[in-house]
Amino acid sequence: MHLLIFDIDGTLATFAGITRVAFNQTFEHLFGQPGPWGQVLPHGKTDRAILRECLDVVQINGNFDAMFSKFVDNYLRDLQQALQTASKPRLMPGVRELLERLATNNTACLALGTGNVEEAARMKLRHLNVESFFPVGGFGEFTDERSELLADAVDNAARHFQCTFPPKNTWVIGDTTYDIEGAQALGLRALAVATGGLFSSDDLRRAKPDLLFEDLSDTEHVIKSLNLSD
Numbered sequence: 704m705h706l707l708i709f710d711i712d713g714t715l716a717t718f719a720g721i722t723r724v725a726f727n728q729t730f731e732h733l734f735g736q737p738g739p740w741g742q743v744l745p746h747g748k749t750d751r752a753i754l755r756e757c758l759d760v761v762q763i764n765g766n767f768d769a770m771f772s773k774f775v776d777n778y779l780r781d782l783q784q785a786l787q788t789a790s791k792p793r794l795m796p797g798v799r800e801l802l803e804r805l806a807t808n809n810t811a812c813l814a815l816g817t818g819n820v821e822e823a824a825r826m827k828l829r830h831l832n833v834e835s836f837f838p839v840g841g842f843g844e845f846t847d848e849r850s851e852l853l854a855d856a857v858d859n860a861a862r863h864f865q866c867t868f869p870p871k872n873t874w875v876i877g878d879t880t881y882d883i884e885g886a887q888a889l890g891l892r893a894l895a896v897a898t899g900g901l902f903s904s905d906d907l908r909r910a911k912p913d914l915l916f917e918d919l920s921d922t923e924h925v926i927k928s929l930n931l932s933d
């Protein structure tokens with residue numbers, strides 16, 4: 704069996720600034736000043752790491768776990784609201800077709816590997832009607848490190864699907880060098896896709912992914928490249 708671990712932002716979908724709006728709104732509400740989201744380059748980072756860096760930038764100290772927990776409660780409400788009022792979230796090219804094909808492929812299991820906290824991840828995917836493809840995953844509430852959330856994704860998938868996935872058949876699919884490095888740290892394979900905007904395909908190539916695509920629009924080619932049998 705193969706396990707395919709998908710990143711969300713920049714890979715499955717774009718939320719066109721909605722995450723930033725919600726994050727900054729929550730930050731301002733809780734800490735009384737605008738969130739310095741633009742100064743921390745959130746791409747590829749966990750929600751936990753992003754909040755920690757933002758607090759460092761504006762020099763707010765305190766019990767981080769307590770602040771993070773309060774932040775998440777407020778952020779989920781702000782994100783839900785931002786998704787309702789926004790018109791621009793969309794899946795990346797070819798993603799729905801690819802997910803539909805993979806769902807009927809009996810050699811592939813799907814999981815999420817995202818820096819979003821789980822409920823934010825599910826809210827975003829529900830909004831685009833693709834949440835049900837992902838019964839399980841690794842998320843951003845427990846760690847600042849991408850490789851750790853990917854390890855969670857592998858463990859949770861093994862439990863959920865009652866299956867041990869060999870590392871050579873376990874793919875991390877993402878749009879940043881952090882996704883690639885996280886996969887490599889665990890001895891997993893990396894499929895990079897240059898749809899995220901921050902990293903060009905040349906940037907991604909330098910991190911030496913096993914596969915690199917401009918986007919996921921060529922479903923047959925992606926399936927073949929992953930060595931999935933039909």
Ligand SMILES: [Mg+2]
Binds near residue numbers: 710714746877878
């Ligand atoms: Mg991403």
